[in-house]
Amino acid sequence: MRKNLIFAKGEIRFLRELARTKVDFMIVGLSAAALQGAPVVTQDVDLWFRDLDDPRIRKALRKVGAVFVPPMEDDPPVFAGNAVELFDIVTHMHGLGSFEEERRHAVRIPLGGFRLAVLPLERIIASKRTLGRPKDKLVLPVLADVQRTVKARSAKKRSFTAGAA
Amino acid sequence: MWYNELVRISVERIKSLCRQRGNTLTGLLAAADVSRNAFYSLARRGTVLPRSLVAVCAQLGVRPGEVLTDDDRETEAMRSLLAEADAIAGRGKGMDRENVRHTLLLLREKPIDRLRRALVRAQKPDLR
Numbered sequence: 535m536r537k538n539l540i541f542a543k544g545e546i547r548f549l550r551e552l553a554r555t556k557v558d559f560m561i562v563g564l565s566a567a568a569l570q571g572a573p574v575v576t577q578d579v580d581l582w583f584r585d586l587d588d589p590r591i592r593k594a595l596r597k598v599g600a601v602f603v604p605p606m607e608d609d610p611p612v613f614a615g616n617a618v619e620l621f622d623i624v625t626h627m628h629g630l631g632s633f634e635e636e637r638r639h640a641v642r643i644p645l646g647g648f649r650l651a652v653l654p655l656e657r658i659i660a661s662k663r664t665l666g667r668p669k670d671k672l673v674l675p676v677l678a679d680v681q682r683t684v685k686a687r688s689a690k691k692r693s694f695t696a697g698a699a
Numbered sequence: 700m701w702y703n704e705l706v707r708i709s710v711e712r713i714k715s716l717c718r719q720r721g722n723t724l725t726g727l728l729a730a731a732d733v734s735r736n737a738f739y740s741l742a743r744r745g746t747v748l749p750r751s752l753v754a755v756c757a758q759l760g761v762r763p764g765e766v767l768t769d770d771d772r773e774t775e776a777m778r779s780l781l782a783e784a785d786a787i788a789g790r791g792k793g794m795d796r797e798n799v800r801h802t803l804l805l806l807r808e809k810p811i812d813r814l815r816r817a818l819v820r821a822q823k824p825d826l827r
Contacts, residue, residue, distance in 0.1 A: 539815075540815055540818050540819050540822060541811070541814060541815050541818055546811075564817065565814055565817065565818075568805075568813050568814050568816070568817035568818075569810045569813055569814050570810075570813075571802045571805045571806045571813060572802065572805070572817075573798065573801035573802060573804075573805055574817055575817055575820040575821045576817050576818060576821055577818070577821040577822075578818075579814070579818075620818065643810045644809075644810060645810055645811050646811055675795065675798075676795075676798050679791070679794050679795055679798035679799055679802065680798065680802045682787070682791045682794060682799075683787055683798070683799045683802040683803060683806075684802070684806070686786075686787045686790070686791075687787075687803070687806060690783075
């Protein structure tokens with residue numbers, strides 16, 4: 535049965551452990567857009583790792599009572615366990631560069647006392663444009679509006695700061 | 700005197716707001732449980748402000764609006780947010796004001812709470 539508070543202790547603990555041990559990864563997809571203010575709906579939190587064989591990932595999983603299930607035939611790799619059931623593993627982002635290239639432009643977002651690398655809105659949009667599935671096409675206008683809103687808000691903050699200086 | 704004529708009800712403005720919402724004045728009054736007599740009695744008054752407040756403002760030589768304040772900070776914050784949403788949506792061609800408004804609302808929250816909202820919405824059962 536699902537916990538009352540979604541994305542609570544277990545999930546946060548797993549992410550904190552990944553951050554603490556400096557595992558190189560990013561939050562991508564619509565959950566990344568939600569973290570940046572997008573009014574969207576998503577069923578899971580997509581994680582993109584530089585190296586899925588990094589032993590620190592298994593260690594972090596063990597800490598929250600979860601395990602790594604390797605890919606088999608058509609089945610992609612997944613995490614198994616209550617604390618990680620909301621996470622999906624992403625092995626490739628359509629329309630984007632390599633992990634290393636994209637990681638350079640990641641935004642750092644605070645989350646429960648630590649910071650995580652998150653794929654920027656413009657790159658999420660680029661990926662969804664490439665994918666072009668019906669569900670991507672539906673959300674693209676929303677993401678474009680969010681991007682412009684965030685830019686306008688940042689410009690306003692900058693002008694306020696400049697005015698105060 | 701000028702301060703006695705300031706705060707009146709604009710029946711035309713109320714009718715216009717009703718039209719924007721697909722309603723009529725009669726429908727509005729019924730929904731608000733206000734009788735036509737009570738409404739038009741108020742509308743005929745020179746001012747809807749209490750006489751004591753008008754007198755105080757007259758002594759101060761200020762307009763009543765200068766001494767009225769909205770204690771509801773949330774209301775103030777929402778008005779400010781709506782104005783900002785209008786300004787941003789007005790500058791961007793084809794922008795949806797609702798997307799802007801929801802984004803501005805979410806930007807007031809912590810990132811973790813934004814994410815939780817996105818996930819919770821996806822977990823809600825389809826009620827249709």
